[in-house]
Amino acid sequence: MENQIPAAVQLTENCAHCNTQAKPEDTFCTQCGYPLKGTEAEQNIFISERQVEEIDIFTYNKTLRQASNTLYYLAGIFILSGLVYFFIHKDDEDVVTVVITDLIMAAIFLVLGAYSKKKPLACIISGLSLYVIVQVLNAIVEPISIAKGIIIKIVIIGYMIKGIKSAMEIEKIRKEKHIA
Ligand SMILES: [Zn+2]
Numbered sequence: 001m002e003n004q005i006p007a008a009v010q011l012t013e014n015c016a017h018c019n020t021q022a023k024p025e026d027t028f029c030t031q032c033g034y035p036l037k038g039t040e041a042e043q044n045i046f047i048s049e050r051q052v053e054e055i056d057i058f059t060y061n062k063t064l065r066q067a068s069n070t071l072y073y074l075a076g077i078f079i080l081s082g083l084v085y086f087f088i089h090k091d092d093e094d095v096v097t098v099v100i101t102d103l104i105m106a107a108i109f110l111v112l113g114a115y116s117k118k119k120p121l122a123c124i125i126s127g128l129s130l131y132v133i134v135q136v137l138n139a140i141v142e143p144i145s146i147a148k149g150i151i152i153k154i155v156i157i158g159y160m161i162k163g164i165k166s167a168m169e170i171e172k173i174r175k176e177k178h179i180a
Pocket of ligand 1: 015017018019020029030032
């Protein structure tokens with residue numbers, strides 16, 4: 001049987017926002033910054049601000065997933081282009097080098113995609129840098145390559161930049177929460 005604790009007593013026991021145990025002398029919750037001894041208006045403002053943040057985090061997470069998917073998509077592109085190159089240039093001397101390079105790139109993007117769930121900012125920045133370096137190297141070897149699939153390239157870079165921005169915003173919100 002659970003005892004009904006009066007609201008005034010509960011306030012000093014547990015945080016009404018995150019349910020962390022609070023000491024009677026705490027003015028703010030040590031976990032989430034909820035104004036334990038604030039006025040009702042202050043407490044309501046705190047709750048509504050946190051709700052807005054949660055909606056923001058939800059949106060940012062969606063953008064992050066798109067960036068992660070872009071990394072997987074790039075892995076797929078490298079596998080595909082390796083296979084296509086292999087079947088077209090089967091008898092060339094450098095076929096093995098090109099195909100292995102493509103497969104290594106695919107493996108790197110697969111790892112970045114998988115690991116981006118844990119470390120989104122680092123993985124997406126690495127992925128974007130690597131992608132840009134590959135494009136620049138291709139452009140040096142074959143200048144016309146820069147124009148090939150330019151729309152897709154812009155979309156890929158766009159998704160990753162949006163992902164980087166979202167990862168930064170999420171980190172900012174999380175930091176503010178812990179400081180509060
Ligand atoms: Zn709290």
